[in-house]
Amino acid sequence: MNENRPLILITNDDGYAAKGLRKLVTLMRTLGDVVLVSTDEVMSAKSHSCTIRDRLYVRLMRQEEGFAEYRCNGTPVDCVKLGYQKLTSRRPDLVVSGINHGMNAATTVVYSGTIGAVIEACMNGLTAIGYSLFSLDPDADFDHLDTAILEITKKVLKEGLPKGVCLNVNFPKRSEEPLKGIRVCRQAACRWVEYFKEQYDETGQRFFDLEGTFESDDITPDTDLWALQNNYASLVPTHFDWTAHECIEPMKKYEQISIKP
Numbered sequence: 159m160n161e162n163r164p165l166i167l168i169t170n171d172d173g174y175a176a177k178g179l180r181k182l183v184t185l186m187r188t189l190g191d192v193v194l195v196s197t198d199e200v201m202s203a204k205s206h207s208c209t210i211r212d213r214l215y216v217r218l219m220r221q222e223e224g225f226a227e228y229r230c231n232g233t234p235v236d237c238v239k240l241g242y243q244k245l246t247s248r249r250p251d252l253v254v255s256g257i258n259h260g261m262n263a264a265t266t267v268v269y270s271g272t273i274g275a276v277i278e279a280c281m282n283g284l285t286a287i288g289y290s291l292f293s294l295d296p297d298a299d300f301d302h303l304d305t306a307i308l309e310i311t312k313k314v315l316k317e318g319l320p321k322g323v324c325l326n327v328n329f330p331k332r333s334e335e336p337l338k339g340i341r342v343c344r345q346a347a348c349r350w351v352e353y354f355k356e357q358y359d360e361t362g363q364r365f366f367d368l369e370g371t372f373e374s375d376d377i378t379p380d381t382d383l384w385a386l387q388n389n390y391a392s393l394v395p396t397h398f399d400w401t402a403h404e405c406i407e408p409m410k411k412y413e414q415i416s417i418k419p
Contacts, residue, residue, distance in 0.1 A: 159247050160224060164190030164315055167250040167279075169237040171201040171258065171271030174219075174229050178257030178291060181300040183225075185307055186254060189315065191224040193246050195237040197271075198229050202260070204271035206278065208235040216240055234275035242284060252315055253279035256289035257300055257307075263292075263328045263382040263392060264346040264374065273326055277398050280324035287314060287324065292386050293331035302332045306340065306391050319395075326394045330386045341390045346381035348374040 159165060166186045170179040174196040186192050195216070209232045220227040228245055230237050234255065242250055258272040267273050272288050279286035289307060291298055310327060319325065326345075329337070352370035359365060377383045382392035 159191045159193075159226075161248075163224070164251040165246060165248060166190045166192050167238070167241045167246060167253045167284075168192060168194045168196075169234050169241065169253070169255050169275050170196055171204060171234045171255075171275070173197055173200045174227075176259060177297060178259050178289075178300055181303075182254060182257045182289065182307075185304060186311070187225060189308070189311060190251065192226075193241060193250070194225075194227045195241040195245060196227070196229055197234060197237060198231050201233050201271045203269045204233045204235075204274060205269050206235055206274040207233045207271075208239065208278075209233060214240065216245065234271040235278045238275045238278045242279070242282070250284060252311070253284050253286040254289065254311065255286070257303065258288070258290035259296060259298060260290065260294045261292040261328050261386065262288060262290040262326060263386060263394075264348040264372075264376075265350070266372075267326055267345060267394075267396070273396070276324045276326070277396070280322065280396075281398050285314060285319055285324075287311065288326050290326075290328045291331060292328060295331075299332045302337060303329050306337060310340070310393070322397050322399065323395050324397070326382075326396045328382060328386055328392045328394075330389050330391075333389065335389055337391060338389050339391070340393055341382075341385040342393045342395070343380050343382050343385055345394050345396075346374065346383040347376040348372065348383065 215231045217229050255272045255275040262270040276286040276288040350370045354366040385392035
């Protein structure tokens, strides 16, 4: 690895063969040296899950000047942990996750393995970006994202991000109209309405499949969903501090509760 080039650690939650991941590797290699640590399997909806009871294995699949590729049997968070602690020659200048097949806008971000990896990096003081495409098609077209991803990444490499903040960037799927631009916005307060489909296997044992529909009733021009629906890339500054800061003072009254016996 060249000490004079940025070192970029890449991971994802769609597995090593995902088209979005391969596109991201191609783009990032134009900006710096790359270490890729991908998941062996699809790890969607793993959120911030990490492996603490099973063995973690990492295999070096490819190595050449400015590039190393590893596969890991763990989660995206495991890939980040192992990547910057064990598999890079120095601390990465940037961690990039994606390009995810499927949006990570609104409350879907809570479940996302793609963004779980980004949050893990951010928690450990690493600059991090997650990229996602609003399409679940395994053969989706990612070519309309090249310029936007490169320009966002270059700006972050040059200027950094505020302490404790990472980026969740989502793109609409390709259409006849080119992307209109980038909107910095908030996460929409939408939700999944879920239900369990009851089924029986070949032995007669009952099991359940989780299914659901996405309800979006918070689509104002300051939200990521509005941006995507209007052919903009959405960029949401995201952090791992879950404190409802605005509630601290109003809830000071709880300190008056007597707990003496």
